Amino acid sequence: DSGVTQTPKHLITATGQRVTLRCSPRSGDLSVYWYQQSLDQGLQFLIQYYNGEERAKGNILERFSAQQFPDLHSELNLSSLELGDSALYFCASSAPGQLTDTQYFGPGTRLTVL
Amino acid sequence: AQRVTQPEKLLSVFKGAPVELKCNYSYSGSPELFWYVQYSRQRLQLLLRHISRESIKGFTADLNKGETSFHLKKPFAQEEDSAMYYCALYNNAGNMLTFGGGTRLMVKP
Numbered sequence: 001d002s003g004v005t006q007t008p009k010h011l012i013t014a015t016g017q018r019v020t021l022r023c024s025p026r027s028g029d030l031s032v033y034w035y036q037q038s039l040d041q042g043l044q045f046l047i048q049y050y051n052g053e054e055r056a057k058g059n060i061l062e063r064f065s066a067q068q069f070p071d072l073h074s075e076l077n078l079s080s081l082e083l084g085d086s087a088l089y090f091c092a093s094s095a096p097g098q099l100t101d102t103q104y105f106g107p108g109t110r111l112t113v114l
Numbered sequence: 115a116q117r118v119t120q121p122e123k124l125l126s127v128f129k130g131a132p133v134e135l136k137c138n139y140s141y142s143g144s145p146e147l148f149w150y151v152q153y154s155r156q157r158l159q160l161l162l163r164h165i166s167r168e169s170i171k172g173f174t175a176d177l178n179k180g181e182t183s184f185h186l187k188k189p190f191a192q193e194e195d196s197a198m199y200y201c202a203l204y205n206n207a208g209n210m211l212t213f214g215g216g217t218r219l220m221v222k223p
Contacts (some may be wrong), residue, residue, distance in 0.1 A: 004157075033210070043213040056210050070126060088156065103211060105150075105158040 004106035012112045018079040021109045025072055025093030026096050031055070033094070033103060034066055037089035049074055069106040078111070088111045116141040118203050120214035122208045127191050128222050132144075135186040135217045137175075137201030146204035147184040148211070149175055161199070171195070191221045 005024045007078035013019055025032050034046040036059075045058035060066075063081075068074040079087060088110050094102040119138045127133055131200045139145060142157040148162040162170045164184060175186045184201060 035213075042215045045210040045212065048210060058210055092158075101149075102160055102163065104160070107157045 003034075004091055004104055005015060006091050006106040008109060009107065010110050010112070011018060012114065013081060014085050014114055015081055017081050017113075018077065019081065019111065021076040021078070021089050021111070023074045023076070023091030023093075023106055025074070025091075026095075026104055029093035029095045029104070030072065030096045031096075032068055032072070033092040034060075034074070034076050035090040035092065036087045037108070038084075041087075043090075045082075046076070081113045083113050086111055116203055116212050117204055118201050118212050118214035120199075120201055120217045123215065124218045124220065126220045126222060129193055130190050133186075133188045133191045133195070133219065133221075135199050135201075135219065137184045137186065137214055139182050139201075139203050141182075141203055141205075143206060145177065145179075146206070147175075147177060148204065149173070149184075149186050149213075150200045150202060151197050152200065152216075153203075158200065160176040189220045191219075193221045193223060195219060196221045211223065 007022045030051045033048045039045045046060040047066050048056040052068050063079050066076045088108045090108045091106040092104045117140045119168050121136050123141050147164045150158045151161045152158045173188045177184050198216050200216045202211045
């Protein structure tokens with residue numbers, strides 16, 4: 001599968017803990033985006049990286065951080081977890097386009113904080 | 115601030131009936147709009163984008179700048195169209211997508 005991949009698929013942890021979500025973009029894509037999908041907030045943009053550099057920031061909490069590595073995979077780190085952080089976390093990737101980069105989504109990581 | 119509104123959380127129609135999923139946006143610049151679909155237990159997939167003006171799986175969407183709308187339409191719904199549909203607006207300055215709350219389409223046999 002040459003699409004966007006995310007690991008793990010499911011993650012169950014306790015409040016106060018820290019987790020790392022991983023994303024591998026489509027082959028050749030330089031941009032990686034992270035989104036949070038929750039029942040009450042819907043689908044929200046968190047952060048974008050382009051070729052290793054942070055490019056855009058959305059509604060990302062200070063307890064969350066991300067990075068993109070030289071091989072272009074990205075990790076989203078969530079710390080001091082709270083119950084409200086339970087959500088589906090999507091990664092998307094895109095290649096440089098003309099005006100707008102079409103984003104291709106991964107299958108998501110479902111995080112449950114108990 | 116930009117915003118995308120999908121007023122219907124759930125839309126239920128019978129197979130063969132026309133479908134219109136509503137999307138309204140607010141954005142000060144020139145909008146770039148998308149429709150994404152999420153079938154059960156699958157990832158979000160791009161359905162169509164307004165600049166390409168193409169029809170995918172029989173769906174079309176026309177950008178109406180006067181009414182700030184980008185409604186998704188299909189003349190004859192099929193059961194396999196049942197899914198969550200998200201309208202999204204691309205922010206050139208912020209380089210990000212803003213999504214609407216989504217509409218769940220249920221097509222009954």
